[in-house]
Amino acid sequence: MGAVFALITVVAFVLVVYLGVGVAGLHFLFGVIIPYVAFFTFLIGMIYRVIEWARSPVPFRIVTTCGQQKSLSWVKRNPLESPYNNFEVALRMFLEVVFFRSLFRNLKAEIKGRNLIYGSYKWLWLFAILFHYSFFIILLRHFRFFAYPVPKVIDGLNQLDAFLHIGLPHFYITDALILAGLTFLFVRRLADPKLRYISLASDYLPLFMIYGLVISGILMRHFFKVDVVGVKELTMSLVHFSPKVPQGIGTIFFIHLFFISALMAYFPFSKLVHMLGVFLSPTRNLANNSRAKRHINPWNQPAKFKTYCEWQEIFYEQLVESGQPIDEDCPQVKERKKAEGAE
Amino acid sequence: MAKLPKPEELFDSIDWTPPETDWMDTPVEFQPGRWCYPAKKKVVEDLGFPNPREWSPADEDWKIPSNWREIVLEGMKERLEKYRSFKLFMDICVRCGACADKCHYFLGSGDPKNMPVLRAELMRSIYKGEFTLPGKIFGRLAGARKLTEEVIKEWFYYYYQCSECRRCSVFCPYGIDTCEVTMMGRELLHLLGININWILEPVRNCVYIGNHLGLQPHTVKENIEYLCWDIEEVTGLKIQPSFNRKGAEILFVAPSGDYFADPGIYTFMGYLVLFEYLGLDYTLSTYASEGGNFGLFTSHEMMQKINAKIYHEAERLGVKFIIGGECGHMWRVKHQYMDTVNGPAPSNLEVPKSPITGTVFEHAKSTKMIHICEFTADLIAHGKLELDPSRNDKYVVTFHDSCNPSRGMGFFEEPRFILKHVCNNFYDMPENTIREKTFCCGSGSGLNTDEFMDMRMRGGLPRANAVEYVHKKHGVNMLACICAIDRAALSTLMQYWVPEVGVCGVHELVANALVFPDEKTGKKKRTLDLRQQPLKPEDEENV
Numbered sequence: 001m002g003a004v005f006a007l008i009t010v011v012a013f014v015l016v017v018y019l020g021v022g023v024a025g026l027h028f029l030f031g032v033i034i035p036y037v038a039f040f041t042f043l044i045g046m047i048y049r050v051i052e053w054a055r056s057p058v059p060f061r062i063v064t065t066c067g068q069q070k071s072l073s074w075v076k077r078n079p080l081e082s083p084y085n086n087f088e089v090a091l092r093m094f095l096e097v098v099f100f101r102s103l104f105r106n107l108k109a110e111i112k113g114r115n116l117i118y119g120s121y122k123w124l125w126l127f128a129i130l131f132h133y134s135f136f137i138i139l140l141r142h143f144r145f146f147a148y149p150v151p152k153v154i155d156g157l158n159q160l161d162a163f164l165h166i167g168l169p170h171f172y173i174t175d176a177l178i179l180a181g182l183t184f185l186f187v188r189r190l191a192d193p194k195l196r197y198i199s200l201a202s203d204y205l206p207l208f209m210i211y212g213l214v215i216s217g218i219l220m221r222h223f224f225k226v227d228v229v230g231v232k233e234l235t236m237s238l239v240h241f242s243p244k245v246p247q248g249i250g251t252i253f254f255i256h257l258f259f260i261s262a263l264m265a266y267f268p269f270s271k272l273v274h275m276l277g278v279f280l281s282p283t284r285n286l287a288n289n290s291r292a293k294r295h296i297n298p299w300n301q302p303a304k305f306k307t308y309c310e311w312q313e314i315f316y317e318q319l320v321e322s323g324q325p326i327d328e329d330c331p332q333v334k335e336r337k338k339a340e341g342a343e
Numbered sequence: 344m345a346k347l348p349k350p351e352e353l354f355d356s357i358d359w360t361p362p363e364t365d366w367m368d369t370p371v372e373f374q375p376g377r378w379c380y381p382a383k384k385k386v387v388e389d390l391g392f393p394n395p396r397e398w399s400p401a402d403e404d405w406k407i408p409s410n411w412r413e414i415v416l417e418g419m420k421e422r423l424e425k426y427r428s429f430k431l432f433m434d435i436c437v438r439c440g441a442c443a444d445k446c447h448y449f450l451g452s453g454d455p456k457n458m459p460v461l462r463a464e465l466m467r468s469i470y471k472g473e474f475t476l477p478g479k480i481f482g483r484l485a486g487a488r489k490l491t492e493e494v495i496k497e498w499f500y501y502y503y504q505c506s507e508c509r510r511c512s513v514f515c516p517y518g519i520d521t522c523e524v525t526m527m528g529r530e531l532l533h534l535l536g537i538n539i540n541w542i543l544e545p546v547r548n549c550v551y552i553g554n555h556l557g558l559q560p561h562t563v564k565e566n567i568e569y570l571c572w573d574i575e576e577v578t579g580l581k582i583q584p585s586f587n588r589k590g591a592e593i594l595f596v597a598p599s600g601d602y603f604a605d606p607g608i609y610t611f612m613g614y615l616v617l618f619e620y621l622g623l624d625y626t627l628s629t630y631a632s633e634g635g636n637f638g639l640f641t642s643h644e645m646m647q648k649i650n651a652k653i654y655h656e657a658e659r660l661g662v663k664f665i666i667g668g669e670c671g672h673m674w675r676v677k678h679q680y681m682d683t684v685n686g687p688a689p690s691n692l693e694v695p696k697s698p699i700t701g702t703v704f705e706h707a708k709s710t711k712m713i714h715i716c717e718f719t720a721d722l723i724a725h726g727k728l729e730l731d732p733s734r735n736d737k738y739v740v741t742f743h744d745s746c747n748p749s750r751g752m753g754f755f756e757e758p759r760f761i762l763k764h765v766c767n768n769f770y771d772m773p774e775n776t777i778r779e780k781t782f783c784c785g786s787g788s789g790l791n792t793d794e795f796m797d798m799r800m801r802g803g804l805p806r807a808n809a810v811e812y813v814h815k816k817h818g819v820n821m822l823a824c825i826c827a828i829d830r831a832a833l834s835t836l837m838q839y840w841v842p843e844v845g846v847c848g849v850h851e852l853v854a855n856a857l858v859f860p861d862e863k864t865g866k867k868k869r870t871l872d873l874r875q876q877p878l879k880p881e882d883e884e885n886v
Contacts, residue, residue: 053434055424056427056429057427058428059426061679062523064520065750065753066513067753067755068755069752069753071706071717071757074724075756075760078753100516102513102514102517103439103441103516105514107444107780111357111359114351114354115812116804116808124439128439128516193360194455194458195440195443196361197361197455198366198455198458200438200486201483202481202485202486269476271435271436274436274437277517281431281519283512283518283519290678290679290682290710291707291708292706293709294686294687300683303651305649305652306550306551308652308655318559319560319561319629321561322560322561324561324564324586324587325588325589
C-alpha cells in the first residue's frame with residue numbers, strides 16, 4: 001500500500017513538472033523559486049532539528065557496551081566497542097558513521113529443525129554502504145555545476161568515477177551502484193514479509209524520490225541531452241543569488257531539479273534526519289566510564305527515601321531481639337531514651 | 344494460569360510470518376500466559392501512585408481516569424523534553440529491520456509487535472500523530488495514528504513483553520535502544536495506574552522494609568545464619584558475618600534473592616566462604632538489604648529512591664568502599680545510574696583498594712563500588728586463592744552473560760577468568776549468543792512471574808537453545824550466571840527446555856574450589872559441595 005502511494009506521488013511529481021514547465025512554461029517557478037525554497041527548508045529545518053534534539057538533555061550515561069569494559073589492568077579491554085574516554089568515543093563514532101559498524105554486526109536468525117541459528121548477514125550493510133557512498137560521490141561530483149572554475153578535486157573525482165569509459169559521455173560507476181543499492185533496499189522491503197509488514201509509505205517515498213532523481217539524471221546525461229552550458233548558467237546564477245533561467249534547457253532537467261528540491265524539502269520532516277541524528281545517539285556517543293567520572297543530570301532532584309534512622313524506629317524491636325546493633329546516634333533513639341528516662 | 348504446551352509443541356508453533364492485516368488494523372489480543380497481573384490496589388496506594396483500584400487487563404473497562412488522554416500526552420511531552428534518547432529515538436528510525444529478528448520475544452513468539460522496531464513504532468506512531476506536523480497532516484502514510492484506549496492496552500501488553508535487555512540496540516545502526524522506549528511506555532502507563540504486581544510489590548517492599556522480598560531485619564539475619572549452618576555442614580567453618588556494623592572496611596550488598604531462594608543461596612554461601620577465607624573486614628546491612636532495584640523497571644525516580652539507601656548506609660557505617668554481589672540489573676543501576684542519581688559518593692568512601700592485593704580499582708574511583716567478580720578475579724590473578732578446580736569436575740560449565748552487565752557495562756572477561764580457574768570444564772555457547780549478543784533469560788525486567796510463563800518460555804528459547812547446543816556437543820550440565828533473576832528464571836527455563844542442565848552463580852563454584860589451609864594440610868577434608876551433594880560422582884572416591 002505504502003509503495004503504491006509512494007509510486008503515485010513520484011509519478012505525480014513528474015507530471016507536475018511536465019505540465020508546469022513543458023506546457024505552462026513556468027521556468028522561473030521550477031528553476032528558481034522551488035529550488036530556493038527547498039534548499040532553505042533543508043538548511044533551516046536540519047538546524048532546527050539538531051537544536052531541538054540538543055535542547056533535551058542526556059540525563060543518564062546509557063552507553064550500549066559491545067566490548068570489554070576497562071577494569072583490571074590485565075584484562076584486555078575493547079576501546080572501540082566500550083570507549084573509556086572521548087578520544088575513544090570519537091573513534092567509535094567514526095566507525096559507526098563512516099563504516100556503519102553496527103550494521104556490519106547484522107545476523108539473520110533461522111529455524112533449522114529444532115535449532116535456532118544466527119548466521120552472518122552482511123547484505124544490508126553492503127548495499128547500504130553502496131547506496132550511501134554512491135550518493136555522496138554523486139553529490140560531490142555535482143559541485144562542478146556550482147563552482148567556477150571547477151576545483152581539480154571534483155574534476156578528478158569525475159574522471160575517476162567515469163574511468164570505465166563506456167559510452168559518450170562516459171557512464172559513471174556510481175550511477176550503476178546507487179541503482180543497485182536502491183534496488184536492494186526497495187526489493188528487500190517487498191520480499192521479506194517482516195520488512196513488508198513494518199514498512200510505511202514514508203519508507204518507500206524517499207527511495208522512489210531518489211530513484212526519480214537518479215533516473216532523471218541518467219536520462220539527461222545519456223538520452224535526452226540537455227544544454228549543459230545553460231544548466232551551468234542557471235546553477236551559477238542560483239549560487240550568486242542573481243537567478244536567471246536561460247532559454248532552451250530541456251524539461252528533463254527541471255524534473256531532475258524538482259526531485260532534488262522535493263528531497264531537500266522533505267528531508268527535515270522525515271526519517272532522513274538520521275543523517276545528523278546518528279551523531280547524537282547517547283548509546284553510542286558517550287564513554288563507558290560512569291563509575292570513574294560522575295555524569296550530571298541537569299534535572300536531577302535529591303531522592304526522597306526512608307533514612308536508616310526512620311527505618312530503625314519501625315524495626316526497633318526486631319533489631320534488638322535479633323541482636324543487631326542499634327544506632328545510638330539517631331535522634332529518634334535519643335528521644336526514645338529520654339522518654340524511657342522520664343518514665 | 345494458562346496451561347503450558349509441551350516444549351516440542353511450543354517450538355513447532357513458532358511462525359515468524361506476520362499476519363495479513365496491517366499492524367495498525369490488528370487489535371491487541373490478550374493471550375493467556377503472555378501478560379502479568381495488575382498491581383494490587385493496596386500496593387499502588389502505599390507507593391502513592393495514581394489511580395489505585397481493582398481492575399484486570401482481561402476486563403473491557405480498565406477504569407482509567409476520564410482525562411487519560413491529557414495525562415498521557417502531557418507525560419509524553421514532559422519526557423520528550425527530559426530525555427534526548429526518547430526524542431531522538433522517536434525521530435531517527437528508518438525501519439531498516441536490522442533489529443527485527445534480534446529480540447528473544449519475537450524469536451520465541453513470532454508476534455510481529457515484538458520486533459523491536461514495531462514495539463517502538465507503537466509509541467512512535469503516537470508521537471508522530473500527536474506531536475509532529477507531518478504526522479498530523481499525512482496520518483497513516485507517515486506512520487502516525489491517534490492515541491486511543493486501544494493503544495494504551497497495546498502498550499501495556501507489549502511494554503511488559505520487553506525485558507529491556509538492549510540486544511536490539513547492539514545491532515541498530517543508530518543505536519536506538521528499545522529499553523528507553525519501554526521505560527517511557529511503562530512510566531506513562533503508571534500515570535494512569537496501569538502497572539504489574541510482580542514489579543510494584545517488590546518496589547513497595549523495598550521502599551518500606553528494605554528488600555524486594557519484604558524480609559524484615561531479623562528474618563534477613565536468620566536466613567543468612569541458616570546459610571552459615573549449611574556452610575558449616577560442608578566446610579566445618581563457623582562463619583558469623585556482622586550486620587550493620589559501623590567501622591567495617593567494606594559494605595557488601597547483594598540481591599535479596601541470593602539469601603532467600605535456591606539456587607541463589609549457594610551463591611550467597613559462596614560469597615561468605617570467600618570472605619571468610621580472606622578474613623575480610625566487611626559487614627552486611629539489613630537496612631540496605633537489597634542490591635537489586637525493581638525501581639529501574641518502574642520509573643527513574645523510583646530507581647533513584649530505592650538505590651539511595653546504599654550510599655546512605657555506606658556513609659552511616661563509615662565504610663571505605665562497597666562491593667556488590669552478582670546481579671544483572673543491579674549492576675546496570677550501580678554502573679550507569681548510581682553516581683548520577685545518588686552521587687557524589689559520601690566523603691568517607693575511598694577509591695576501592697583491595698585489602699588483599701593492594702589493587703586500586705581506578706575505574707570505580709567515582710562510585711567507590713566494585714563488582715564482586717572484579718574483586719575475585721583480581722585475587723586469582725594475584726595468586727591469593729588456593730583453588731582446586733577438580734572439586735567442580737562433575738560440572739561441565741557454560742556461562743550466561745546477563746544482559747545488563749553485558750550491554751550496560753561491558754562485563755565479559757572477569758567472570759570467565761574466574762570460571763576458568765575454578766573449574767576444569769568450561770565451554771562457551773556459540774559466539775552469536777554470548778557477550779554483547781547474549782540472549783535474555785526471557786524473564787528480565789520484572790517479568791519472572793508465573794502467569795507470564797508462556798512468554799517466558801518462548802522468550803527464553805534462544806538462550807535455552809544455545810545451552811542445549813553445548814549440552815549436546817560438550818555435555819554441559821551447569822549454566823553459570825551473575826544475576827539473581829537469572830538464577831531463578833534460568834532454573835525454570837532449563838527445567839522446561841534442557842532439564843539436564845542446572846543453574847548456579849559464579850561464586851558458588853568459587854567456594855567449592857576454594858582450599859582452606861586446614862584442607863590443604865589434610866586436617867580437614869571436603870566431600871560435599873555447597874549443595875551438600877558429593878563433590879565427585881559416587882563411583883569415584885572423594886579426596
